Amino acid sequence: MVRLNREEKLKRKRESQRRYFAKNKDKINAKRRACHAKNPERFREQHQKWYRKYREREILKLRERQHVLRKAVMKKLGNKCVRCGFSDWRALQIDHIDGGGNKEKKEIGQDKMYRRILTMDEKKLVNHYQILCANCNWIKKHEMQETVGHNLEGTRTSKFIQ
Numbered sequence: 821m822v823r824l825n826r827e828e829k830l831k832r833k834r835e836s837q838r839r840y841f842a843k844n845k846d847k848i849n850a851k852r853r854a855c856h857a858k859n860p861e862r863f864r865e866q867h868q869k870w871y872r873k874y875r876e877r878e879i880l881k882l883r884e885r886q887h888v889l890r891k892a893v894m895k896k897l898g899n900k901c902v903r904c905g906f907s908d909w910r911a912l913q914i915d916h917i918d919g920g921g922n923k924e925k926k927e928i929g930q931d932k933m934y935r936r937i938l939t940m941d942e943k944k945l946v947n948h949y950q951i952l953c954a955n956c957n958w959i960k961k962h963e964m965q966e967t968v969g970h971n972l973e974g975t976r977t978s979k980f981i982q
């Protein structure tokens with residue numbers, strides 16, 4: 821018999837666990853939900869413990885996922901500013917054509933907004949979202965009177981604050 825080293829053994833164990841989970845997913849999840857309903861406090865504690873241990877790894881994973889998602893969204897929207905053609909992704913922003921972007925982000929979160937864009941029909945998409953560079957986005961905000969403050973003439977630029 822071939823003797824396996826510790827790492828190989830662990831790897832096999834993990835794979836078999838994964839296979840088992842895939843096969844019995846519904847059963848396991850139902851059991852988990854029942855347990856959680858019985859004792860939510862304990863679950864919360866366990867989750868906190870797990871999160872403290874793997875916090876950094878999880879943050880990195882999340883950032884990676886968001887980056888991939890953002891890249892896909894940018895690609896679908898054309899990868900450049902629709903006003904001036906600027907194309908360095910570091911200063912490109914997703915703009916809501918009719919305004920209200922911050923409101924949507926607050927309501928459903930950035931991730932969901934990205935997913936909504938990715939699943940949206942292309943024809944519908946062009947009426948809702950576009951890419952603007954940071955400069956054009958600020959200029960548009962002034963044009964639409966979405967900024968808070970005054971313009972150079974000293975008049976209020978915001979339609980929200982009178």
Ligand SMILES: [Zn+2]
Nearest residue numbers: 901904953956
């Ligand atoms: Zn621009």
